[in-house]
Every structure is written in structure tokens, then in C-alpha cells.
Amino acid sequence: MATDPDLLFEEWLAEARLSEPNDPEAMALATADSEGRPSVRMVLLKGHDENGFVFYTNSRSRKGGELGASARAALLFHWKSLRRQVRIEGPAEPVPEAQADLYFASRSRPSQLGAWASEQSSPLESRALFEARYQQLAEQFGEGEIPRPKHWWGYRVEAERIEFWSDRAHRLHERRLFVRQADGWSESLLYP
Ligand SMILES: Cc1cc2nc3c(=O)[nH]c(=O)nc-3n(C[C@H](O)[C@H](O)[C@H](O)COP(=O)(O)O)c2cc1C
Numbered sequence: 402m403a404t405d406p407d408l409l410f411e412e413w414l415a416e417a418r419l420s421e422p423n424d425p426e427a428m429a430l431a432t433a434d435s436e437g438r439p440s441v442r443m444v445l446l447k448g449h450d451e452n453g454f455v456f457y458t459n460s461r462s463r464k465g466g467e468l469g470a471s472a473r474a475a476l477l478f479h480w481k482s483l484r485r486q487v488r489i490e491g492p493a494e495p496v497p498e499a500q501a502d503l504y505f506a507s508r509s510r511p512s513q514l515g516a517w518a519s520e521q522s523s524p525l526e527s528r529a530l531f532e533a534r535y536q537q538l539a540e541q542f543g544e545g546e547i548p549r550p551k552h553w554w555g556y557r558v559e560a561e562r563i564e565f566w567s568d569r570a571h572r573l574h575e576r577r578l579f580v581r582q583a584d585g586w587s588e589s590l591l592y593p
Contacts, residue, residue: 406586407451410487417478420480421480426447427444428445428478429441433470434471440463440464447504448557457501457554457555458554458556460495463522473490473491474490474556476558484567484568487563488562489562492561504555505548513547514547562578562580565577
């Protein structure tokens with residue numbers, strides 16, 4: 402039976418969880434603006450299944466704006482301890498609101514307050530201003546439940562291509578490429 406790249410990804414992630422010194426779920430997220438200018442930053446993988454790879458962020462951030470502009474993304478995991486990388490490309494879509502609510506509710510209170518306090522990617526006059534905003538919000542919410550800010554949500558990148566790269570001696574690395582087809586995945590090798 403053909404290899405399922407989603408299962409293979411889970412195997413590699415499980416191995417990375419055992420060997421990486423921190424953040425095995427960290428992945429680079431590449432987006433582009435409406436003129437095709439690329440930008441890249443790290444985010445954390447918060448969910449994965451056959452429907453895609455999920456991360457959470459502020460939709461008013463630079464990446465949020467770029468995902469609005471092109472709705473396509475590329476993800477990259479690099480697990481240094483295993484000498485492996487996984488490249489993922491495909492369209493990105495917001496997750497359903499109920500899913501974003503559920504994940505937001507599972508975050509720590511300080512992270513929830515941080516999501517309210519941060520105008521992610523906008524210029525910040527001073528660190529003190531950010532801390533004052535945070536304090537003010539902490540007092541405003543008191544002991545009450547902190548709802549999800551409407552501009553804070555998750556995106557799911559639905560993989561059209563997944564490539565698994567593993568280090569081999571003398572730079573004769575292995576590259577296994579999976580491409581989504583109407584009836585499943587095709588698998589091929591690429592020269593390193
Ligand atoms: C290991 C790591 C994990 C991160 N995870 C997230 C994340 O899950 N969501 C997020 O919005 N920013 C995360 N960040 C911060 C982003 O890299 C970035 O600074 C921020 O999202 C603003 O990016 P933008 O201006 O391109 O939108 C993380 C940074 C690092 C180094």
C-alpha cells in the first residue's frame with residue numbers, strides 16, 4: 402500500500418518530540434503579498450490531520466494580511482537533531498470559529514491577555530506601553546472569562562505537496578515528494 406504522507410509526518414513529529422531540545426512543533430511559515438514579495442516567520446503547529454496543518458495568530462498581523470491577499474502558504478519544519486526537513490505547500494483557510502474558540506479557551510490566562518494586548522506587527526512606541534495595555538486588560542477582565550478576540554484565529558494549510566528530506570552520507574540526501582491527486586497521493590523521488 403502507498404505511504405500516507407500524513408501518517409509519515411506524524412511518525413517524524415513523534416521522533417522529533419523525543420529528540421529536539423525545544424519546540425519540535427515550530428515551523429517556518431512563508432507567505433507573500435499581493436505583488437508576490439515573500440516573507441517568512443516561525444509559528445507553532447497546533448493541529449494536524451488529513452485536512453491540513455493548523456496554527457493560530459492575529460489575523461491583522463503582517464502574515465494575516467498576506468494570507469488574505471493570496472491565501473496560499475508554505476510551511477517548513479527543520480528538525481536539526483534528526484537532520485530532517487519537511488516542506489508543505491498549499492492553500493490556507495481560516496479554521497471554523499468554534500475550533501478557534503476552543504483552542505483560545507485552552508490557552509493560559511496570560512497568553513489570552515497577550516492576544517488582546519498585542520496589535521501584532523503594528524509599530525509599538527515603547528515596551529512600557531505594551532505592559533500598561535496588558536495590565537489594563539488584566540484589570541478589565543478581572544476574574545471573568547476572557548473571550549477570543551475576533552481578529553485572533555487559526556489557519557489551516559491544506560497540503561497539496563509534502564516533501565520529506567532526510568540527510569544521507571556525502572550529501573546524497575533522500576527527497577520523497579508527495580503530491581495530492583484527485584484520488585489520493587502520488588509519491589516520487591527528487592534528486593537531492
Ligand atoms: C518558535 C517560535 C514560535 C512562534 N509561534 C508563533 C505562533 O504560533 N503564532 C504567532 O502569531 N507568532 C508566533 N511566533 C512569532 C512569529 O514568528 C512572528 O514574530 C509574529 O507572528 C509576527 O509575524 P508577522 O509580522 O509576519 O505577522 C513564534 C516565534 C517563534 C520563534
